[in-house]
Amino acid sequence: xxxxxxxxxxxxxxxxxxxxxxxxxxxxxxxxxxxxxxxxxxxxxxxxxxxxxxxxxxxxxxxxxxxxxxxxxxxxxxxxxxxxxxxxxxxxxxxxxxxxxxxxxxxxxxxxxxxxxxxxxxxxxxxxxxxxxxxxxxxxxxxxxxxxxxxxxxxxxxxxxxxxxxxxxxxxxxxxxxxxxxxxxxxxxxxxxxxxxxxxxxxxxxxxxxxxxxxxxxxxxxxxxxxxxxxxxxxxxxxxxxxxxxxxxxxxxxxxxxxxxxxxxxxxxxxxxxxxxxxxxxxxxxxxxxxxxxxx
Numbered sequence: 280x281x282x283x284x285x286x287x288x289x290x291x292x293x294x295x296x297x298x299x300x301x302x303x304x305x306x307x308x309x310x311x312x313x314x315x316x317x318x319x320x321x322x323x324x325x326x327x328x329x330x331x332x333x334x335x336x337x338x339x340x341x342x343x344x345x346x347x348x349x350x351x352x353x354x355x356x357x358x359x360x361x362x363x364x365x366x367x368x369x370x371x372x373x374x375x376x377x378x379x380x381x382x383x384x385x386x387x388x389x390x391x392x393x394x395x396x397x398x399x400x401x402x403x404x405x406x407x408x409x410x411x412x413x414x415x416x417x418x419x420x421x422x423x424x425x426x427x428x429x430x431x432x433x434x435x436x437x438x439x440x441x442x443x444x445x446x447x448x449x450x451x452x453x454x455x456x457x458x459x460x461x462x463x464x465x466x467x468x469x470x471x472x473x474x475x476x477x478x479x480x481x482x483x484x485x486x487x488x489x490x491x492x493x494x495x496x497x498x499x500x501x502x503x504x505x506x507x508x509x510x511x512x513x514x515x516x517x518x519x520x521x522x523x524x525x526x527x528x529x530x531x532x533x534x535x536x537x538x539x540x541x542x543x544x545x546x547x548x549x550x551x552x553x554x555x556x557x558x559x560x561x562x563x564x565x566x567x568x569x570x571x572x573x574x575x
Contacts, residue, residue, distance in 0.1 A: 333483035
């Protein structure tokens with residue numbers, strides 16, 4: 280007996296249908312989230328394989344926008360790309376009047392509010408024929424800025440690697456090898472590094488953290504490593520509620536209640552026993568300020 284049959288037997292047909300709908304909704308949400316995550320990781324690989332200043336490129340998700348799933352900025356040129364990701368081959372992924380309205384408004388917002396004259400709006404879909412059909416529907420006056428692009432979807436990272444020749448080429452470039460086992464590990468590390476924090480980050484920070492997490496290292500030597508938060512700093516954050524540490528553009532920053540101190544790229548722990556003597560958040564920030572002065 281299947282679970283669906285059991286639920287129908289015990290609770291009735293309506294509850295069996297409800298259970299199936301719950302499962303369907305959960306599956307759809309999971310597929311959508313995975314599609315966005317894998318594409319973001321693939322975009323990190325693309326930039327890392329083809330650009331030099333990786334901190335010039337900042338990737339974010341779910342911004343306040345009409346095209347809001349992913350956003351890639353190149354800070355030096357004010358270039359901005361927004362992605363609406365649709366893991367579907369049906370109407371949800373189709374270019375329609377509502378999509379056109381959203382893309383038009385986002386173009387205006389990027390041009391006038393964000394001062395990004397070089398902006399692109401992309402409807403990202405997991406079906407190649409849908410991407411082609413969408414491109415044919417985009418009005419002529421939008422074609423310079425609006426596009427529909429295809430990116431394959433598979434729930435497994437390894438199969439996605441098989442399905443995307445471009446992803447493999449980019450991974451080869453950032454790993455200096457065509458060994459598929461190493462490329463598989465590298466992509467998984469990038470996926471993990473991207474998905475572990477829900478905030479905008481530079482491509483340098485994401486790929487650098489992926490390299491730091493890769494043991495043994497599978498990335499090329501020239502990629503800068505971005506180490507994680509050290510144990511002593513984690514322990515301070517645990518001891519003082521509201522204290523937060525992060526790595527941004529390769530530098531450590533610590534914040535509390537709107538106040539923030541930069542600690543440079545390699546903060547050092549104080550002498551033994553000093554951290555344990557801190558009795559207040561004021562003591563902690565006095566220590567951080569002394570650390571920051573060493574960086575000047």
